[in-house]
Amino acid sequence: MKRSLLAIASLVGCIALPVQAASPADSWPDKPVTVIMPYAAGGSADVLTRIVFNELAKELDASFVIENRPGAGGTIATTVLKRQKPDGYTLGYANVNTLSVNPSLFKQLPYDPNEDFEPVGMMFNLYNVLAVRADHPAKTAADLLKLIKDNPGKFSYGASGIGTSGHIGGEQLRVMAGLDVQFVPYQGDPQSLQDLVGGRIEYSVNNSSVVMPLVETGKLRALAITALKRVPLFPDIPTFDESGIKGYENVSWGGIVVPKGTPQPIIDKLNAALNNALRTDSARETMSKLGAVAAPGTPADFRTLIRNEQIKYRDLIESANIPKLD
Numbered sequence: 222m223k224r225s226l227l228a229i230a231s232l233v234g235c236i237a238l239p240v241q242a243a244s245p246a247d248s249w250p251d252k253p254v255t256v257i258m259p260y261a262a263g264g265s266a267d268v269l270t271r272i273v274f275n276e277l278a279k280e281l282d283a284s285f286v287i288e289n290r291p292g293a294g295g296t297i298a299t300t301v302l303k304r305q306k307p308d309g310y311t312l313g314y315a316n317v318n319t320l321s322v323n324p325s326l327f328k329q330l331p332y333d334p335n336e337d338f339e340p341v342g343m344m345f346n347l348y349n350v351l352a353v354r355a356d357h358p359a360k361t362a363a364d365l366l367k368l369i370k371d372n373p374g375k376f377s378y379g380a381s382g383i384g385t386s387g388h389i390g391g392e393q394l395r396v397m398a399g400l401d402v403q404f405v406p407y408q409g410d411p412q413s414l415q416d417l418v419g420g421r422i423e424y425s426v427n428n429s430s431v432v433m434p435l436v437e438t439g440k441l442r443a444l445a446i447t448a449l450k451r452v453p454l455f456p457d458i459p460t461f462d463e464s465g466i467k468g469y470e471n472v473s474w475g476g477i478v479v480p481k482g483t484p485q486p487i488i489d490k491l492n493a494a495l496n497n498a499l500r501t502d503s504a505r506e507t508m509s510k511l512g513a514v515a516a517p518g519t520p521a522d523f524r525t526l527i528r529n530e531q532i533k534y535r536d537l538i539e540s541a542n543i544p545k546l547d
Contacts (some may be wrong), residue, residue: 224397224445225253233419242482244486245298245486246484246486246487246489249309249487249490250281252284252286253285254285254286254309254396254455255299255310255311255312255543256287256290256312256314256477257288257290257299257301257312257314258270258289258290258291258298259291259295259313259316259319260289260291260296260314261280261286261412263348265428265473266475267289268345268430268511269344269475269478270475270488271287273386273499273504273508274287274498276499277498278496280494282324282498285312287456294323294382295315295316296323296330296331296332299313299319299332299334299345302480303331304480305480306480307389307482307483308483308484308487309478309479312478312479313477313478313479314476315475318384319384319471320531321453321527321528321533322384322504322534322538324531324535324542325534325535325545326538327545327546328545328547336447338479338480338481339412339478339483340520340524341477341479342460342476342492343490343521344476344500345474345475345512345513345525346513346514346516347472347473347475347513348428348444348472348473348512349427349447350426350429350433350447350458350471351365351426351431351445351446351447352426352432352435352443354417354441355418355439355441357423357442358443361468362445362459362461363465363467365424369401370401371396373402374402376402376423377404378391378402378403378423378424379404379405379406379422380406380412380413380426381409381413382408382409383406383543383544384543385463386473387413387426389534389537390426390469391425392543395541398466402423405410405451410427410431414431414435417441418435422436426447426471429454429511430513433512443458444464445464446459447460447461447469447472448472449462449468449470451508453547456510457544467506474516476516481525492520495517498516
């Protein structure tokens with residue numbers, strides 16, 4: 222009898238032992254993951270994201286499918302992402318425009334960058350370059366700024382549309398340097414750069430990935446880069462800070478976000494794998510050829526950057542009197 226009671230007690234004890242619940246991240250991902258991209262295939266954001274996700278696929282032994290949904294300053298794709306099931310199988314590329322500029326640029330935004338998404342992590346920083354045509358009389362940024370100030374209202378600069386990094390970076394320069402210039406919006410980078418080479422606009426502030434090939438072929442001259450410190454890939458290009466515009470920085474950063482409600486263990490697993498991917502020599506070297514710098518970090522780091530940049534660009538858009546978009 223005692224032996225039977227002991228056996229029963231032993232069995233009850235085994236049943237009563239706590240069982241650890243399986244984490245949703247344990248089996249994730251066990252099917253292809255969609256990455257929603259707000260910009261066209263072949264653009265700098267698309268190319269850089271594919272570089273990172275090629276490495277990420279190796280880290281997680283997973284398959285990622287980039288889905289391009291360009292238009293409306295990134296709002297179309299970002300709104301689509303907001304409506305996806307928060308299960309870790311739909312991620313989104315997000316950047317300074319969709320998360321920090323658009324909230325102040327659009328009259329009504331169909332998503333809330335702070336409430337509708339969870340940040341996973343940064344991927345890269347991409348800097349812009351102040352450029353003029355190759356035979357321009359200005360040899361330095363200081364030369365160009367003096368020329369503009371000596372001829373108020375005479376010159377113009379261009380970029381691919383209102384609210385793009387080229388436009389916002391140009392307006393930031395206009396405000397900080399006290400310039401009287403006109404902005405000319407274009408349909409895309411090729412059109413604005415063609416007019417820059419042809420002398421129909423005076424200068425542009427555009428992504429290094431599209432400017433530097435024209436500098437290297439002798440069609441444009443690079444005067445300054447929008448980083449606070451010189452970029453190792455372009456060591457001979459001075460910063461705006463060095464050129465007399467103290468504190469000027471304009472970074473076209475990009476990262477990954479997921480719909481609100483995505484399980485935290487999945488976010489943590491994805492962030493760890495993302496950081497590992499960004500630290501590989503392959504990712505760093507390939508991105509650097511396009512002028513981008515890998516930027517690993519935590520979800521909290523990314524959230525802080527997003528909110529700080531929202532304040533920065535809200536103030537800039539107000540002070541520059543940039544009209545809000547419908």
